Amino acid sequence: MKTTTKKFPMMTLAVAVAASIALTGVSGYFVLQPGNSEEILQNSAQGKGTADDDTSRGDAQKTVEYTLVGENTTLEIAPGVRVEAWTYNGTIPGPVLRATEGDRVVLHFINKTPMSHTIHLHGDHDEKDDGVFQVVKPGETYTYDFIAGPPGALMYHCHVMPVTQHIRMGLYGALIVDPKEGLSPAREYVLVAGEYDTKDQVTNNPEYVFFNGYADQYWDHPLEVKTNETVRVYYVNMGASPAYGFHIHGTIFDAYASGIWENTPMKVQTWEVAAGNGAIFEAKWPWEGRYLFHLHGLPEEKGTMAYFNVTNAPTSAVDGVDIAKTKSINMIGWQEDLARKLQKQDASGTPSVDASLSESPHGGHQMMDGVNGNNGKEANKKVEAGSAVPVQTNTVVMPKGAAADDSKSFEPSSITVNAGTTVTWRNDDNTFHIVASKAEGVFASDLISQKKTFEHTFAEQGTYDYYCSLHPWMTGTVNVK
Structure with missing residues (x-):
């Protein structure tokens, strides 16, 4: 939970588009000219923080810089199920973007796919950074430049129509904004719900519903927690299905509505999160054991069955490394490494089920x-x-x-x-x-x-x-x- 009940003020947004990206207005629509992709690629795909000396940006604390590259590839989404994927940086979902409230976030997007895409960010920002009208064509680049806010579990995704198809193919990820006041100690995980259908990517009944791009991955690789340790889950729903309930076994847990830290938490047994929305969950157990979490209803049979493995910490446990007593433990890097290992990214791979050649009218796109x-x-x-x-x-x-x-x-x-x-x-x-x-x-x-x-x-x-x-x-x- 938060360390204070202070209400968060709305941020004054200052936005600047990087000079390396030329924007030319055509009938009110922005057409992007190619930027220097190689120079942009030198930035860290996982983010790079620097001190911000630009006092004109108001409350900005520092600059956090990310690069996302649009790539077409093939991935495994379940054991032996390899599919075509449209990705940010080669995985489903894309990397977790994280900043602190008030940070300046500079996000470079390089589109190396044969289709137009964007990055639509949830949160507070102006239209130039909203990722809808500034369509990034194949081989071109765009830079989003905004102040991080509000604090919470937000998201990003492609907003080229049909949006459901672009998202289900893999163009989405989580955006976490931490409050300036800091947070109480917890073991932190991110869960991004997604969907995939090998025959029809705009169906209302997808074959797969999963967390972080791979069906049932946290059944074979459960999320580790220690007894009496708070586990914090940043959850965003990038599916297109109705609002199924997120359920955790063995505890009544706290839920922050819409994933916004400013909202007052509620004690819940299950919490419904609609498509395009988020939540923050906090839970703990005084007992050892395996405690399931999943989406109640049909999705639990389609790839969302998982559990927390709760064990006692050894007497020699190091705070902030083995147990989160006074220091938080960030498990997001472990989750991203696991997803890369399971998905086995291979741009030249052969899908086991090729949706683009199926009889469905919603096949994959060609160049x-x-x-x-x-x-x-x-x-x-x-x-x-x-x-x-x-x-x-x-x-x-x-x-x-x-x-x-x-x-x-x-x-x-x-x-x-x-x-x-x-x-x-x-x-x-x-x-x-x-x-x-x-x-x-x-x-x-x-x-x-x-x-x-x-x-x-x-x-x-x-x-x-x-x-x-x-x-x-x-x-x-x-x-x-």
């Missing part, structure tokens, strides 16, 4: 322009009969399901118009799209929502190739005579 896909495999893109033959029309449709099915594209994909014609693109899909020319600066829409349109008048003859920058397998051509 644009007919080049190789996520894992070096030849693109399995379907082409509609006659789609390469230009059609005389000035209307193009984004069909329903195109955002989740890489066999679908603009309809028709190639059109012919006369110079001076205005072409209209209509979104019949159930999510957002963007229409952007492949040649920089010719034309680009803002986010096009359902049943909305975008228009562009072609004044000069020529061939204009374009694509959806959110779903780059969607490509098209306008031939102007």
